[in-house]
Amino acid sequence: MRIAVIGAGGVGGAFGAALAKGGADVTFVARGAHLAAVRANGLRVEGGRGETVVNPASATDDPAGIGPVDFVLFCVKLWDVETAGAAIRPLVGPATAVIPFQNGIDAAERLVPILGAEAVMGGVAQISATIAAPGVIRQTGTFMRLIFGELAGGKSARGEAFLGACQQAGFDATHSDRIMTELWMKFILLATNSAFTAATRQPLGRLRDDPDIADLMLRAAQEVVAVGRARGVALPDDAADRTMGFTRNAPAGMMASMAHDLIRGSRIELPWLSGKVVALGRELEVPTPVHEVLYAVLKPYVDGAPGQSMS
Structure with a gap:
């Protein structure tokens, strides 16, 4: 092959x-x-x-x-x-x-x-x-x-x-x-964890153990689920809970690739992650307040560290 x-x-x-x-x-x-x-x-x-x-x-x-x-x-x-x-x-x-x-x-x-x-x-x-x-x-x-x-x-x-x-x-x-369902199940997880690890520059272990942050992460995951369902994607009833289950059991030092890119001063995939959640939410009239804040906070870093021009 x-x-x-x-x-x-x-x-x-x-x-x-x-x-x-x-x-x-x-x-x-x-x-x-x-x-x-x-x-x-x-x-x-x-x-x-x-x-x-x-x-x-x-x-x-x-x-x-x-x-x-x-x-x-x-x-x-x-x-x-x-x-x-x-x-x-x-x-x-x-x-x-x-x-x-x-x-x-x-x-x-x-x-x-x-x-x-x-x-x-x-x-x-x-x-x-x-x-x-x-x-x-x-x-x-x-x-x-x-x-x-x-x-x-x-x-x-x-x-x-x-x-x-x-x-x-x-x-x-x-x-x-049913690959479209699988794609959205990962998207729920990744859009959420990428935004939080990038915005805080912290690994999952530091975030999931803080009850205030963990609650916000669950709400962010629920937003993505709501957007997916509004778009007609067949998602399980416990989709957001499964996402948080993975996050709770992931290695404590795990950080999303977007967080690594941000820390290096490289371009980040924000427009296709939280940015996509926000854009689809507006299109489908689904509220996405947590992702809206995360997208706004991270937006200055989309093209690399502010003040730098990244290829």
């Missing part, structure tokens, strides 16, 4: 390395110092699951040079979706599946006009990992899971094939017949 990983950061790097060690033919698309380090020394993933080293690792900054593949794991930041989507057209053959494993809820629908509806599936990545140094991915905790499925619902032969590769790689995976 040929797999291209577009964006070899915390998500793409960790899952791509596992798939490569499991026997898949994986090529990583990266750039800058990270690409140079992976080419020179391979890709190393460290953390609670031990160390995984892929050396040599196939890595490039030119997707066109890879040729058509079976699966594309699309893991770029949300502001790069359209640009990266156009760049991967040479990877997409008649049977290729492109699975966006990104934050937010709209990456797949943004890729469809570029790559065609038949090529795009839906995906959810559940992991806490970030680039610790060029060529090195550091994972917090041991939880590592992919959920994927057809946007129209149901299961498919290509989904079963990718499930087999994930099982061979040794991490949890689910071939879902």
